[in-house]
Amino acid sequence: MDVIATAGHVDHGKSRLVRALTGMEPDRWEEERRRGLTIDLGFAWTTLPSGRRLAVVDVPGHERFIGNMLAGVGSAPAALVVVAADDGWSAQTAEHVAVLDALGVRHALLAVTKADLADPGPVLADVRERLARTSMGEVPGIAVSAVTGAGVPEVVAGLEVLLAGLPAPDRAAPVRLWIDRAFPIRGAGTVVTGTLAAGSVAPGDRLQLGDREVGVRAVQSLGEPVERAGATARVALNLRGIGVEELARGDALLTPGAFRFTGEVDVTLGAEPERLPAEAIVHVGSAAVAARLRPLEGAAVRLRLATPLPLRVGDRLLLRDPGARRVLGADVRDVDPPELRRRGAARARAAELAAQAPGAAGAAADLARRRVVRAADFAAMGWPVPEGATQAGPWLLAPGLADELAAGLPALVGRYRQQHPLEAGPPVAVVRRELGLPDDELLRAVVRPPLALREGRVAVATAGLPPRVQQAVDGIRARLATEPFAAPEAGELTGAGLGPRELAAAVRDGQLVKIAEGVYLAPGVEGEAAVRLAGVAAPFSLSQARSAWGTTRRVAVPLMEWLDARGVTERLPDNTRRLR
Known part of the structure; x- marks a missing residue:
């Protein structure tokens, strides 16, 4: 399906032309038909x-009714501009064309109506010349009379050509349906309508509405139920779980998580204006929101919206100054702009926006400025993933950033180990803060050999212990090699120069195993303990286990509890054990 908006002055026979083209009455209210307005x-x-x-x-x-007019043209990709032969260009025509130009509409057809009442030639020439100076460029023009029917077939043919030249909509894109009507239907509940400009929607879909989700019960397009409606299309959605009083024109139904609601946005105007109002009405889709304008420099402006809107980079906004009856087109350049605190920050920001390229190049520059961002948030801003970006879990790192951080990490770890020689490396939290990263998960992308993530630290895989400590540990392990359950006493450890910090370092380095406070054995003790218990009839008592190990109660009690906790042995109700 294709969608167009008709634009033109109230007296130019616009509605009559629509009736002649479609056989339908576009004016829905009795007052409209009575007043012809x-x-x-x-x-x-x-x-x-x-x-x-x-x-x-x-x-x-x-x-x-310019506000209503803007709600209708915001999502339509093409326009039918209607001007009367007996009236010509008017203030309202100029206002409508200015709106289409500000929105960047590039596809249009001109219909000069009432050709039965006046010569359409001069009006055709005049209006086409005016339209050529807008975003619509060279627009075909057709003289028509809705009363006599002359020219109607030519308008239909012109529409065929116009629609054939429209770019194909992206039906795989997320849905953002700006609501232009909401009403109840007896027996069905709440129904909303809008122009689906991208994506597709089907019964059973879940869509985001503000901070909640609603279900789609049924979908209609052009008055008929459909299994799935794809852009571009006029759609009516029967919603589940929401009352009509909770909806209004300008609300948007969204693919969950695909858009970012923003109250502050940086835009660039089509050209540097002579004067900017302090406040304006921002129109996008069917929404109209008040905003305060902060000029940055040149054509760059920051908007502070009275109500957050679901916007993306690349969206086209229209800024309307109600006092001056003036409209300006604005392209969204950033939906999560940086704060401007320092002197000269606004000028620097304007320069950034002026240099910002569209598409992948712009995405790379924006990601480079942010360094790290959640991938879902970056996509919701409207950016594609730039080539060379690094994905780390839910995070996205700027191209080259992971390599840069990885290259500097050994020096950071080296400095930490000089200050803390008994530690294998700095804790993950310390490294994350030093690198300015928002999540520990990101370290997986920057920790590379000979560094490794180990027990909550960024450690050198072959770091080892200081020579003095290593010599003492070697002595302890030499004795444990012949008597694996003869844990050294506290005095022996202290005499060897192994205090709590040195012992903790030996445990982290995998050279000793801490069974309990003050009880240290060699790695592999778990297997040796199980082998000796295998020769004892089950179930066995703690005393039998102690005899099999050839050790004291000081070691046997915590060792048995340690084996219980690791699932090597199982404690029975009578306090005996058996091997699992």
Whole structure:
């Protein structure tokens, strides 16, 4: 399906042309039909001779309803500009065209109506010349009379050509459906409508609405139920779990987690304006939100929104100054902008935005500035993953950053070990803070041989112990090699120069095993203990185990509890044990 918006003055026969093209009445309210005045958005659709399905959003032409007009054109990819032959270019036409130009609409068709009442030639020439100076460029123009039907087939043919030239929508993109109507239906519940500009939606989908999720019970498009509606399309969604009073025009239904709600956004205008208002109304989709404007420099502006909106880099906004009846187009450049605290920060930020490239190049520059960001957040900002970026769990590191940090890590570990020679390396938390990383998980991307993550530290794999400590530990282990359960007494350890710090270092280095406070044995004692117990009839008592090990009660009691905890032995109700 294709969607277009009609734009033009209230007296230019816009609604009559829509009726002639579709056979449907776009004016939904009795007051509109009685006054001949489009007040709110109207909707109609038809099937063109080629078989293309076309939906039309008829927007109000009167200046008093410019807000409603903006809600209708925001998501439409093309426009039908309507001007009357007996009236020509008007203030309202200029306002509508300025809106289309500010939104960057590039695909349009001109229809000069009431060709039965006046010569359409001069108006066609004049309006086409004016449109050529906008984003729409050279627009085909057709004279038509909705009363006599003359020119209607030519308008239909023009629409066929227009729609054939539209870029293909991205149906794999996340959904952001700006709601333009919400109403109840007896027996069905809440229904919302909007123009689906990207993605697809089907019954059973879950969509985000503010800080909650709602379910899609049913989907209709052009008045008919569908199994799945894909962009571009006018859709009506029957929602589950929400009342119509909880919804309003300008709300957005979103693919969960795919968009970032932001109250502050950096944008660039199409050109540096002569004057910027302090406040303006920001229009995007069907939403309209007040904002304060902070000029940075040149065409760069920071917007502080009164209500956060789900925006992405690359979105096109329209800034409307109600007092001056002036509109400006703005491209979203950053939905999570940095704070501007230092003198000259605004000018520097404007320079960054001016140099920011679109697509992958812009993504690489933005990620380089942030250094590290959650991958889901980066995608929600609207950026693709740049080539060379490093994924570490849920995190994304800027291209080259992991290599840079890894190269500097050995020196950091070396400095720490000089200050703490008994420790294998600095704790993970210390390294993370030194490197300015937000999560311990990120160290897996930067710790590389000969360094390793071990027992909560970044350690040198072959670090070993200081020579004096190593000599003392070697002495202890030499005796344990012949008497594996003869744990040295406290005085023997102290006499050998092995205090709590030295013993802890030996345990971290894997040269001793701490069974309990003051009880240290050699690695492999678990297997040797099990081998000796295998020769004792089960179940066996603690005394029998102590005899099999040839050790004292000081060692046997904690050793047996240590083996119980490790699942080597099993304690029975009568306090005897057996091997598992």
